[in-house]
Amino acid sequence: MASLISDTEPPTHSNTVSTDLTRRKKRLSVPSSSSSVTTRDGDNHARWRSEKQQRNYSSKLVQALQQVRLTSSSSSPTPQKRGKAVREAADRALAVSARGRTLWSRAILANKIKLKFRKQKRPKQTAIPSLITTGSISGSRRSKKRRVSVMRLSKKSIPTVNRKVRVLGRLVPGCKKESVPVILEEATDYIQALEMQVRAMKSLAELLSGSNSASPPI
Amino acid sequence: MSGRRSRSRQSSGTSRISEDQVNDLITRLQQLLPELRDSRRSDKVSAARVLQDTCNYIRNLHREVDDLSERLSELLANTDTAQAALIRSLLSQ
Numbered sequence: 418m419a420s421l422i423s424d425t426e427p428p429t430h431s432n433t434v435s436t437d438l439t440r441r442k443k444r445l446s447v448p449s450s451s452s453s454v455t456t457r458d459g460d461n462h463a464r465w466r467s468e469k470q471q472r473n474y475s476s477k478l479v480q481a482l483q484q485v486r487l488t489s490s491s492s493s494p495t496p497q498k499r500g501k502a503v504r505e506a507a508d509r510a511l512a513v514s515a516r517g518r519t520l521w522s523r524a525i526l527a528n529k530i531k532l533k534f535r536k537q538k539r540p541k542q543t544a545i546p547s548l549i550t551t552g553s554i555s556g557s558r559r560s561k562k563r564r565v566s567v568m569r570l571s572k573k574s575i576p577t578v579n580r581k582v583r584v585l586g587r588l589v590p591g592c593k594k595e596s597v598p599v600i601l602e603e604a605t606d607y608i609q610a611l612e613m614q615v616r617a618m619k620s621l622a623e624l625l626s627g628s629n630s631a632s633p634p635i
Numbered sequence: 636m637s638g639r640r641s642r643s644r645q646s647s648g649t650s651r652i653s654e655d656q657v658n659d660l661i662t663r664l665q666q667l668l669p670e671l672r673d674s675r676r677s678d679k680v681s682a683a684r685v686l687q688d689t690c691n692y693i694r695n696l697h698r699e700v701d702d703l704s705e706r707l708s709e710l711l712a713n714t715d716t717a718q719a720a721l722i723r724s725l726l727s728q
Contacts, residue, residue, distance in 0.1 A: 479722060482711060500705035507704055578657075581686035588693045601660035604689060608667050611696040618703040624722060625710040 474514045475617050481506035505529075511614050520603050522610075524591020661685050668692055 482503065508525050515522035575583075579597065586592040586600040589607050665671050665685045669692075 482707065499708035500701065503704035503708045503711070504701060507700065577683045578686065581683055581690065585686055585690050585693070588690060588697075598656055598660055601657065601664060604693070605660070605664050605667055608664075608689070608693060608696070611693070611700065615696060615699050615703065618700065618707060621722075622703060622706050622710060625707070 470514065471613060471617060474510060474613060475621065477510040477513060478507055478617060478621065481510045507614060507618060511610055515606075515610065519606050520592055520595070520599070521590045521607050528590070658682070664689055 484506070509529060512522035512525035517523060582597050582600050585604055586595060589600065589603050592600050592603050595603070661682045665680060668685070668688050671680060671685060671688060
């Protein structure tokens with residue numbers, strides 16, 4: 418039963434050698450966090466592609482979705498609000514599965530708490546008029562009194578790679594003000610986690626739609 | 636790595652973060668992307684291209700998650716509670 422989800426993994430993943438090696442190691446029932454054939458790269462692949470991780474995430478997802486259903490039935494269920502609630506629950510379940518090792522997972526979980534406080538206090542910290550420090554990686558400093566936010570990335574002052582890394586940092590949650598290698602590393606982990614999330618949600622949706630069309634045996 | 640971050644203060648032209656480290660990370664990122672992984676001509680794919688494709692890929696994944704969550708919300712509204720509990724027990728094995 419639990420292999421239902423692992424069967425729906427797209428076959429293109431098995432083409433690369435590293436994931437093949439790590440998947441064979443999974444069959445030997447080695448715990449996912451300690452096995453790495455190659456460098457740390459193998460460890461990352463193992464973390465988000467193992468079946469155990471997927472089952473872990475799926476069960477958390479289902480539990481979170483149950484809670485969403487209970488709350489949304491009382492409020493006004495417009496499809497967009499429900500969809501967003503589902504998305505947030507899925508993201509939170511994903512962040513919990515990361516076990517707090519990555520920046521983006523901590524940022525997702527912290528945002529959930531921040532939103533509860535923001536309803537009481539007025540929102541600060543949003544869009545302070547920006548100071549662009551020319552040509553330097555401004556995110557690597559830790560000044561708490563004055564936040565330097567890069568609002569507009571001009572094409573002349575910052576080289577191309579840094580500019581694109583900034584854009585990437587805005588996509589990954591919690592990495593807007595980090596340095597370049599941190600953003601790149603978080604992005605690699607985030608992409609793998611997102612892929613797992615998509616696989617799990619897709620198989621869950623197929624499961625639910627299949628059981629909806631068929632009549633329940635009980 | 637946190638030590639390196641605290642040591643790399645603002646400098647005028649050159650950054651203390653080594654070029655090799657950044658290139659290594661970008662190579663690893665490239666291996667994750669589906670379109671760049673299959674045609675891996677490692678010398679000819681520029682870092683900017685990898686980063687651009689990464690941004691596009693993340694945006695695609697976000698959009699897929701949004702679509703799937705909408706679909707899941709509709710499905711959950713129609714599903715029986717008994718069936719959902721059944722599914723949960725199936726998945727938690």
